[in-house]
Amino acid sequence: MNREDFPMLNKDIIYFDNGATTLKPKCVIDSISDYYSNYSANAHRGDYKISQKVDSMYEGVREKIRNFINAKETSEIVFTNGCTDGINRVVFGYFKYKLKAGDEVLITESEHASNILPWFILEKSIGIKVKYIPLDSNYEVTVDNLSKVVNDNTKVISLAYVTNVIGDIRPIRDICEYAHKNNILVLVDGAQSIGHIKMDMMVDDIDFLCASAHKMYGPTGVGFLYGKYDLLNDMIPLEYGGGMNAMFLEDGYIELREVPVRFEAGTQNIAGIIGMGNAIDYINKIGLKNIIKYEHELKEYLVSELSKLDNIIIYNKDTIGNTVAFNIKDVFSQDTAMYLDKYNICVRAGNHCAKILNNVFNVNNTCRISLAFYNTKEEIDKLITVLKNSNNIYKEIL
Amino acid sequence: MDKDLKRSIILDNYQDKSNRIRHDNDNNYIKTNTRINTCIDNIDLYIKINNNIIEDISFEGEACVISTSSTNILINLIRGKSIEDAIKIIDNYKKMIDEKEYDKDILGEAIVYDDIYKQPARIKCATLSYDGIYKELVKYRDSK
Numbered sequence: 001m002n003r004e005d006f007p008m009l010n011k012d013i014i015y016f017d018n019g020a021t022t023l024k025p026k027c028v029i030d031s032i033s034d035y036y037s038n039y040s041a042n043a044h045r046g047d048y049k050i051s052q053k054v055d056s057m058y059e060g061v062r063e064k065i066r067n068f069i070n071a072k073e074t075s076e077i078v079f080t081n082g083c084t085d086g087i088n089r090v091v092f093g094y095f096k097y098k099l100k101a102g103d104e105v106l107i108t109e110s111e112h113a114s115n116i117l118p119w120f121i122l123e124k125s126i127g128i129k130v131k132y133i134p135l136d137s138n139y140e141v142t143v144d145n146l147s148k149v150v151n152d153n154t155k156v157i158s159l160a161y162v163t164n165v166i167g168d169i170r171p172i173r174d175i176c177e178y179a180h181k182n183n184i185l186v187l188v189d190g191a192q193s194i195g196h197i198k199m200d201m202m203v204d205d206i207d208f209l210c211a212s213a214h215k216m217y218g219p220t221g222v223g224f225l226y227g228k229y230d231l232l233n234d235m236i237p238l239e240y241g242g243g244m245n246a247m248f249l250e251d252g253y254i255e256l257r258e259v260p261v262r263f264e265a266g267t268q269n270i271a272g273i274i275g276m277g278n279a280i281d282y283i284n285k286i287g288l289k290n291i292i293k294y295e296h297e298l299k300e301y302l303v304s305e306l307s308k309l310d311n312i313i314i315y316n317k318d319t320i321g322n323t324v325a326f327n328i329k330d331v332f333s334q335d336t337a338m339y340l341d342k343y344n345i346c347v348r349a350g351n352h353c354a355k356i357l358n359n360v361f362n363v364n365n366t367c368r369i370s371l372a373f374y375n376t377k378e379e380i381d382k383l384i385t386v387l388k389n390s391n392n393i394y395k396e397i398l
Numbered sequence: 399m400d401k402d403l404k405r406s407i408i409l410d411n412y413q414d415k416s417n418r419i420r421h422d423n424d425n426n427y428i429k430t431n432t433r434i435n436t437c438i439d440n441i442d443l444y445i446k447i448n449n450n451i452i453e454d455i456s457f458e459g460e461a462c463v464i465s466t467s468s469t470n471i472l473i474n475l476i477r478g479k480s481i482e483d484a485i486k487i488i489d490n491y492k493k494m495i496d497e498k499e500y501d502k503d504i505l506g507e508a509i510v511y512d513d514i515y516k517q518p519a520r521i522k523c524a525t526l527s528y529d530g531i532y533k534e535l536v537k538y539r540d541s542k
């Protein structure tokens with residue numbers, strides 16, 4: 001779908017690494033260039049026309065995000081540098097002050113490093129305990145398994161909505177419902193889900209959500225954090241400076257501004273934020289429903305075609321979601337990726353920054369294909385042909 | 399060396415299991431892992447040094463064809479050698495990789511990677527274990 005919108009798709013590549021980052025449509029690229037060329041000014045300094053335009057664009061993006069994830073208030077949307085930044089702000093700006101030694105945080109072994117390491121650091125510094133929700137035989141999370149590890153000390157559940165390893169979609173709505181009954185807060189890592197599934201803050205009842213623009217057809221280095229207003233109002237900013245203070249005096253007295261600008265110290269990534277807003281407009285124009293339907297069909301097709309090859313092992317056949325983890329039998333994943341690269345097919349080899357999953361997965365490294373709506377069945381057919389002819393893989397890569 | 403011969407040496411060394419031995423519980427072995435330098439290759443190296451001689455060396459792990467084969471070749475090259483000789487071999491190998499003047503005669507099968515510079519993405523694979531072993535050898539030498 002909509003391939004003509006993406007300049008990168010004129011480069012004769014088959015791009016199957018959308019989990020790492022997505023390609024950018026021309027309208028997003030243009031919106032960034034438009035800011036720098038036509039109204040390049042700072043925000044929150046609205047004393048002249050172009051600066052007022054920046055302010056209205058900037059705040060307009062907040063509203064676009066609110067609408068996109070169905071949050072209640074625009075004040076619940078904080079601009080960040082990306083998903084990693086968002087998670088760190090919540091862990092070290094909120095939970096660091098709310099948790100105490102002995103409190104437990106539940107994650108899984110298939111989380112991304114950015115949803116594990118901050119918790120490890122908190123574990124070392126204030127003595128919380130990081131525990132793992134056992135995964136089922138498909139490496140997925142169930143409420144049933146969750147309930148087995150929840151106890152009176154459990155205070156936080158921190159999970160990706162969709163994992164970057166096998167792309168499974170977590171039952172976040174049920175998890176939040178269960179969590180809230182037990183006075184547990186839920187932090188959702190939305191890096192892989194944003195732009196690929198519908199996330200609804202009010203219906204899902206998520207407490208915190210973090211996401212990056214670059215995985216939803218937007219620019220790098222920018223993202224957002226959603227938090228329920230009362231939680232954000234109780235969160236401590238990690239950065240202090242211009243734009244976030246209401247007043248300060250020479251004796252050290254500081255009064256902070258309101259939520260969410262309290263968390264946006266210094267000049268923000270204005271061009272990036274505008275690009276992120278444009279990416280949301282773009283997704284809305286195509287329609288998230290259409291994207292979901294098409295990506296689902298494509299994934300089914302990919303799995304069914306890959307399954308026909310007897311030299312291919314698929315690790316997540318039964319997973320719903322747009323990611324497939326596979327290997328060529330007896331070939332190291334990186335060698336497979338090198339081989340596919342010879343045919344300009346971009347896939348990711350590795351453990352996908354989920355290093356501790358090895359314990360469960362029984363295989364340390366896989367090739368990962370993560371689809372986006374601009375991928376096609378023809379591209380999959382080309383991949384299948386190349387994989388089918390991989391008997392001489394070493395002849396080609398050595 | 400012609401391409402087919404190179405390929406067959408690389409593949410032989412990739413498939414060779416004779417150096418794939420773990421010595422996790424033997425304190426006579428220095429252990430090191432290549433994972434520190436990369437997200438994906440994961441090779442454990444075991445080095446036993448006695449009287450300044452590399453008495454034994456082996457490895458195990460999961461890595462690509464280039465890093466596995468180059469590790470195997472290096473191990474065969476330096477087993478039984480003195481620390482100084484092993485360091486000299488690795489120095490020479492690195493010179494070859496960096497397209498500098500080097501002494502071909504002491505590199506044995508390792509010269510199959512003499513044109514790896516043409517594939518910049520694989521230079522790291524071809525030097526991973528060399529760097530790891532080099533570091534351990536220098537550490538050992540300097541501690542004496």
Ligand SMILES: Cc1ncc(COP(=O)(O)O)c(C=O)c1O
Binds near residue numbers: 114192
């Ligand atoms: C599941 C998941 N969480 C978090 C991140 C981190 O996102 P970013 O690098 O944009 O901060 C990623 C990126 O790969 C991811 O896949």
